[in-house]
Amino acid sequence: MLKVTPMLELPILSLEDTLxxxxxxxxxxxxxxxxxxxxxxxVPTRRRLPPWLKRPMPTSEMSFTSQIIEDLRLETVxxxxxxxxxxxxxxxxxxxxxxxxxxxxxxxxxxxxxxGKTEEIELDEPERVxxxxxxxxxxxxxxxxxxxxxxxxxxxxxxxxxxxxxRAATGAAVEVLTSDFLxxxxxxxxxxxxxxDVFNHNTETVPRLYERVRRNAKYQRTLDLLKQVKDEAxxxxxxxxxxxxxxxxxxxxLDVASDLRAxxxxxxxxxxxxxxTPQNLPVERFIPPEEFDWLGEQCRRMGFKLVSSGPFVRxxxxxxxxxxxxxxx
Ligand code: SF4
Numbered sequence: 001m002l003k004v005t006p007m008l009e010l011p012i013l014s015l016e017d018t019l020x021x022x023x024x025x026x027x028x029x030x031x032x033x034x035x036x037x038x039x040x041x042x043v044p045t046r047r048r049l050p051p052w053l054k055r056p057m058p059t060s061e062m063s064f065t066s067q068i069i070e071d072l073r074l075e076t077v078x079x080x081x082x083x084x085x086x087x088x089x090x091x092x093x094x095x096x097x098x099x100x101x102x103x104x105x106x107x108x109x110x111x112x113x114x115x116g117k118t119e120e121i122e123l124d125e126p127e128r129v130x131x132x133x134x135x136x137x138x139x140x141x142x143x144x145x146x147x148x149x150x151x152x153x154x155x156x157x158x159x160x161x162x163x164x165x166x167r168a169a170t171g172a173a174v175e176v177l178t179s180d181f182l183x184x185x186x187x188x189x190x191x192x193x194x195x196x197d198v199f200n201h202n203t204e205t206v207p208r209l210y211e212r213v214r215r216n217a218k219y220q221r222t223l224d225l226l227k228q229v230k231d232e233a234x235x236x237x238x239x240x241x242x243x244x245x246x247x248x249x250x251x252x253x254l255d256v257a258s259d260l261r262a263x264x265x266x267x268x269x270x271x272x273x274x275x276x277t278p279q280n281l282p283v284e285r286f287i288p289p290e291e292f293d294w295l296g297e298q299c300r301r302m303g304f305k306l307v308s309s310g311p312f313v314r315x316x317x318x319x320x321x322x323x324x325x326x327x328x329x
Pocket of ligand 1: 090314
């Protein structure tokens with residue numbers, strides 16, 4: 001078994017600062033390697049990102065995607081979660097739609113989606129998501145949501161309507177990336193009834209860290225949801241994702257992977273957590289690409305059909321390609 005290196009004394013970064021490039025000294029190289037640290041959000045200093053954590057600068061192609069999102073008044077997790085892949089994905093005219101508003105009812109430490117007073121459900125949102133998917137020419141549409149614990153069904157009916165609207169307008173494959181619906185089995189069933197091509201629900205981290213990273217969520221509830229989906233629709237691929245770099249050990253990660261395999265999950269994504277804003281949890285460790293490769297291999301040996309493991313892997317990163325391999329498109 002790979003010997004896992006102890007915690008490295010690496011900088012804790014604000015992804016927001018890193019990706020805007022504002023404090024960076026990079027000039028014309030296409031990548032930023034200097035970052036502003038956000039140890040407490042008040043005394044930024046400069047350190048160097050690990051060399052493997054570099055992303056391309058924005059391109060003009062991005063504006064095509066952003067204009068459609070703006071015109072149709074849609075939310076994306078790409079923007080709300082300050083995803084580091086936005087330059088790449090949006091330049092390729094791919095985005096992940098976030099439905100049910102832009103305000104979340106959960107206080108997860110890793111996430112930069114705003115919390116507070118939630119918004120009314122916009123009844124025409126399914127059609128607007130469908131229209132965006134059509135204009136972008138998406139063949140694989142990923143729809144996620146803010147967690148809506150304030151709604152009796154957690155927004156499941158709206159999710160259902162979005163899946164059907166996208167499919168009717170585009171014929172595209174649809175992947176849902178849902179909240180845990182507080183374990184509401186009827187709500188979960190309703191989303192399954194929409195027959196998404198992939199049912200994705202993230203585990204996010206190892207159970208020991210749930211209280212700090214994913215407060216108000218429960219590890220067992222996540223497993224129960226994924227199991228319920230598989231029980232109700234055995235041919236519907238289930239998928240889950242983990243972030244590394246929050247203080248977990250590799251053995252704990254492998255235990256989670258094993259739990260997911262035991263309930264039939266076929267697809268797994270594993271990526272590096274990056275602190276999106278100074279208010280979010282700090283990065284404990286930057287995992288080198290070789291460790292991601294090793295972990296991916298271990299998970300494949302467990303029987304996952306598809307594993308995407310790498311520093312910039314996110315739940316929806318190259319989701320269409322993953323689904324393609326599984327023959328769902
Ligand atoms: S990886 Fe997903 S969330 Fe990130 S930019 Fe790409 S589509 Fe958006």
